[in-house]
Amino acid sequence: MDYGLIATLFVIGFIGSFISGLVGIGGSIIKYPMLLYIPPALGFAAYTAHEVAGISAVQVFFATLSGVLALRNEKVMNYKLVAYMGVAIIIGSFAGGYGGKFLSGETISFVYAVLATIAAAMMFVPKKGLDDVPLEQVDFNRTIATVSALVVGVASGIVGAAGAFILVPIMLLILKIPTRMTIASSLAITFLSSIGSTAGKVMAGDVLFWPSAIMVIASVLAAPAGAKLGTRVNTKVLQGILAVLILGTALKIWFEIATK
Template identity: 45%
Template structure:
């Protein structure tokens, strides 16, 4: 079951440029418990998710590189600026999460999911074209990345589900560039979050291992398909995905 859950989350990770935690978090929190296989606390789920995000994003990046599609190329400068900011934030968030109650972690996740949906529903007036000489506000990009890293480090996510709409709507990054580059930024974020989680302890070893196995299988497949799918399909697919998981988490919280 853990392999399947990791595969599903990582498939959407590669397809939509997210780390996969936006769907894996509720899956790990509810499915094993409903099936009577295991029951994970919010802290354990956030730890498993962070490991899954790390390996899924790495596998997804490899999938983009091997797909041979120039339209899905990763923008190096964008990754360097936002990656450095999100690394600092995720390190801090991953460490702080060990001192936060499980209900609060779920609450933070629910807020992020709703915010992501709202941002994605705002009409996009930017270009969808790939631009090697991309212009963006570097200071704003770094500042936003630090904030995203902090909150995503708390819930065990790479931050891709909130990073993507912010890159598209606020920084005005073309959608395909955003989806490809965000996966690399999420990978950097996962490094910081992973260090924070390990320092906090309480990581379930075997469930994490099997989830990672599924992640490595699913992410490259999603990445290759992403380069061949219409950009509007990708955007609205992400909206539907985040909305469904947000409804489930908020129904549990309420």
């Protein structure tokens, strides 16, 4: 493998994983378009949409695992929420991860763009008083949490993303979970989701070993640092970063679809 490509993949993995830990997402919202467009733009061989989805799925697994371990002593994780949404999303993501092999690259990109657009719209809805509730008093609707996680799991499994980029807006806006608890819990839920989507992509033969290994190394280094920083940054700043990232990615993917 070319050293320039190795460096490129490492930087993509590091940036995506740092943001993953910072705002409680798997990082595919960043890494999917970067993996799809940056290597060929720099003169390296292009990866197909299926290969990018496979690499992303494996990388998300290790990024979220590293982030969860970094936050295990911070006491901001809602384990009941993780249990309800985690079980539902792992079932859905496995089905979507394996079923994605029967879809075209254009369809995968379309699903990704739709998810990102919905998530972006939700992030710009005001969330007044969200972070005023003490963490130990937080409650949520179990049925809505389970059903939403199942649906998101199927759709996100198709693109090799763990789904946190749309679960986070759902947790903030619909379930009314405080920001820091949302970030920590979504990392754990995303880790569970990534088990299903990773297994599905491996079974489908979409995972390239060396690119995935390079991205995993970057994940283990970057995700814990981002997770630790996320517990100290102002919650409005965290919400703003996530909203901008999701909106920018949605616009980029729609532009690419429209110009093909």
